[in-house]
Amino acid sequence: MGYKMIxxxxxxxxxxxxxxxxxxxxxxxxxxxxxxxxxxxGREARNxxxxxxxxxxxxxxxxxxxxxxxxxxxxxxxLALKGVVRNRGGKMHIITSSIEHHAVLDVCMELEKEGHxxxxxxxxxxxxVNPGDVExxxxxxxxxxxxxAANNEVGTIQPLEKxxxxxxxxxxxxxxxxxxxxxxxxxxxxxxNVDLLSISSHKFNGPKGAGALYARKGTGITPLWQGGAxxxxxxxxxxxxxxxxxxxxxxxxxxxxxxxxxxxxxxxxDRLMEGLLSMEEVVLNGHPSRRLPGNxxxxxxxxxxxxxxxxxxxxxxxxSSGSACTSGSLDPSHVLTALGLEHELAHGSVRFSLGKGNxxxxxxxxxxxxxxxxxxxxxxxxxxxxxxR
Ligand SMILES: Cc1ncc(COP(=O)(O)O)c(C=O)c1O
Numbered sequence: 001m002g003y004k005m006i007x008x009x010x011x012x013x014x015x016x017x018x019x020x021x022x023x024x025x026x027x028x029x030x031x032x033x034x035x036x037x038x039x040x041x042g043r044e045a046r047n048x049x050x051x052x053x054x055x056x057x058x059x060x061x062x063x064x065x066x067x068x069x070x071x072x073x074x075x076x077x078x079l080a081l082k083g084v085v086r087n088r089g090g091k092m093h094i095i096t097s098s099i100e101h102h103a104v105l106d107v108c109m110e111l112e113k114e115g116h117x118x119x120x121x122x123x124x125x126x127x128x129v130n131p132g133d134v135e136x137x138x139x140x141x142x143x144x145x146x147x148x149a150a151n152n153e154v155g156t157i158q159p160l161e162k163x164x165x166x167x168x169x170x171x172x173x174x175x176x177x178x179x180x181x182x183x184x185x186x187x188x189x190x191x192x193n194v195d196l197l198s199i200s201s202h203k204f205n206g207p208k209g210a211g212a213l214y215a216r217k218g219t220g221i222t223p224l225w226q227g228g229a230x231x232x233x234x235x236x237x238x239x240x241x242x243x244x245x246x247x248x249x250x251x252x253x254x255x256x257x258x259x260x261x262x263x264x265x266x267x268x269x270d271r272l273m274e275g276l277l278s279m280e281e282v283v284l285n286g287h288p289s290r291r292l293p294g295n296x297x298x299x300x301x302x303x304x305x306x307x308x309x310x311x312x313x314x315x316x317x318x319x320s321s322g323s324a325c326t327s328g329s330l331d332p333s334h335v336l337t338a339l340g341l342e343h344e345l346a347h348g349s350v351r352f353s354l355g356k357g358n359x360x361x362x363x364x365x366x367x368x369x370x371x372x373x374x375x376x377x378x379x380x381x382x383x384x385x386x387x388x389r
Contacts (some may be wrong), residue, residue, distance in 0.1 A: 006317045006362045011152050011180060011205075011296055017356065019253060020246040025043035027242040035228030035239050036230070042063075045241045050247025059255035060197065061188035062214050068231045069244050072211035073179035074103040076198030079213055079235065080175045081107045082095045083221035084144055084196070085116060092143040093117045093171075095328065097129045098338040100148050102350060104177050105334070108146070121147075127156035136167045136178040144332050145174050149181035150193070153335040155295025157185065164193025173219060179203055179211075182335035183254035184292050185262070200249075201243065205356055206250030210243035218303030263291035265354050268363050272296045272352060279374060285339065285349060294354035299336075299345040302384035303377040308350050311373040317366055320351045344383075 007015075027048060029117075033041030035049050049069070057064040070076045081104065085092065096108050098120045110120045119137045121128055129147055143168045150157045159223035160176060167174035181187055183204025189197055196219060201210040213235075215221055221234060228236030252262070273296050274281050281301035300308065305321035312319055330344030331337075341349070378384040 004316060006358075006365065008317060008352040008354060008358065008362075008366070011292075011351065011353035012320055013095075013202045013208065014355050015357070016202075016207050016246065017250055017253065020206050020250040023249040024242040024246040027245050029314035035241060045239075047290045047360060048245050049239050049241060052244045054198075055248035056212050056216075056250040059187070059251045060199070060214055061183070061190055063146060063217070066214055066217055067245075068213045068234050069239060070139065070211045070213055070235055071209055071240070072202070073101075073159060073177065073198050073200035073235075075235075076200070076211050076213040077101075077103040077175075078107055078175055079221065079224055080196040080198060080215070081111065081144065081146060082217070082224055084173055085111055085174070086224075087220035088143050091115050091117070091141070093119070093139045093141045095119045095121065095134060095137050095145045095147075097121045097123060097147050099123050099127055099151055099156075099214035099335045100146070101152055101177060101179070103179075103319075104146055104148065106242050117141075123338055126290070127151055127154050127339055128287065128290070128337070129158050129163065131162035131166050134163050135170075138166070138170050138172065142170065142172050142240075146174050147174075147176060149176045149178040149187070149197075150185065151286070151335060152180045152294050153333060154297045155180075155292035155353075156287045157181070157290045157292065160192040160194070167195075168193050168297075175340055180292060183251065183258075184265075184294060186258060189214055189216070196221075203248060204250055204254045206247040207243045210240055210247040210258075212247070219279045261356065262293045265358075268354050268358060268360055269294055269296055271360065272354075272363050272367065273298075275363075276300075276370070279371055283345060285336065285341065292353075294358075296352040296354075298351060299341065299349045300374055301348055302381045302387070303348050303374060304383075305348055305350045307377050308373060309346075311365075311377065312370075315373075317369075320353070321349065 033045040035046040053067045054064045057067045090210040112118050164174050173195045176194050176195050179200045182199040195216040197214040202208040223234050276298050283299050336346040
């Protein structure tokens with residue numbers, strides 16, 4: 001990279017940390033064995049995969065035989081939800097929230113098409129799911145509850161312990177998409193009362209293309225694919241050894257550094273929130289305190305989030321827009337809509353997600369340039385000019 005960039009899009013992905021790279025390199029080079037082979041380099045690869053499994057389990061408060069490696073968050077979510085539904089057999093009822101990532105939402109919609117019933121619970125204006133609503137939604141044939149640990153757009157952290165307790169009392173399997181949580185807040189499968197939990201390596205400074213599904217012992221899951229005995233036949237196919245090794249290292253280090261990281265990110269996040277909210281007609285999206293340490297999501301009235309992003313990009317700042325027209329439509333995201341944001345505010349939303357390596361100087365630089373950009377964009381908006389006349 002020939003220029004300096006201020007990277008504030010860590011919820012999208014993160015750079016691979018040096019220690020994880022170092023640990024991966026031998027498995028890309030001389031240690032290229034297949035973990036299923038019986039000779040030395042095969043056995044060494046197997047040992048490396050098993051060490052990564054132990055590190056992953058340790059970071060999640062799980063047992064190593066409850067960790068199954070996958071290609072990432074999307075696959076872990078698909079395996080958890082479809083795997084449980086197929087294992088149960090028959091038509092069933094599933095409870096989820098209306099602000100899940102598409103990797104859960106779209107799977108639920110697919111299951112609906114297959115004849116299962118899905119309840120998409122509403123959230124309050126901060127993005128919180130009410131555990132009481134989960135309780136009320138339970139039916140005799142409810143087999144699965146899936147609620148994300150922390151939201152990828154607005155950063156709201158869900159009361160998982162309570163939701164998990166409701167699921168447990170009713171004998172319902174509880175899955176959580178912890179892709180944004182792992183490496184950013186403490187994760188403990190027992191404290192949260194979860195049976196299934198998805199994580200993704202590239203969100204905590206590990207390589208892309210690796211993830212894991214935690215599955216509590218005894219949770220029935222039918223594999224989605226056949227063709228090999230890897231991962232106890234739950235996820236057949238030759239293991240992505242370098243990526244698994246990198247993920248294990250990155251997660252182990254992230255878990256160890258967590259208290260320090262939370263403190264640092266929260267300090268920068270709060271300064272950024274305070275600076276942005278001191279501008280005229282800027283509102284915070286998501287919960288004021290129950291939010292990921294690195295997440296700032298605001299709506300800036302009278303401007304389009306996308307235009308702001310382009311201007312920030314010209315200043316070397318990378319961020320993301322909550323109104324991203326991912327599907328090619330101009331509709332704001334389902335998350336902002338579910339929070340009840342009016343159309344105009346939803347379109348003016350921008351997300352800054354801080355991570356390892358960001359500094360307070362970068363935050364101050366952003367806060368220095370952003371008022372000028374906002375003013376320039378607002379001057380181009382006829383709605384703004386009319387309102388200010
Ligand atoms: C909450 C959440 N779930 C799932 C995913 C998908 O993870 P992956 O990119 O590893 O497939 C993401 C990625 O943005 C996410 O934020």
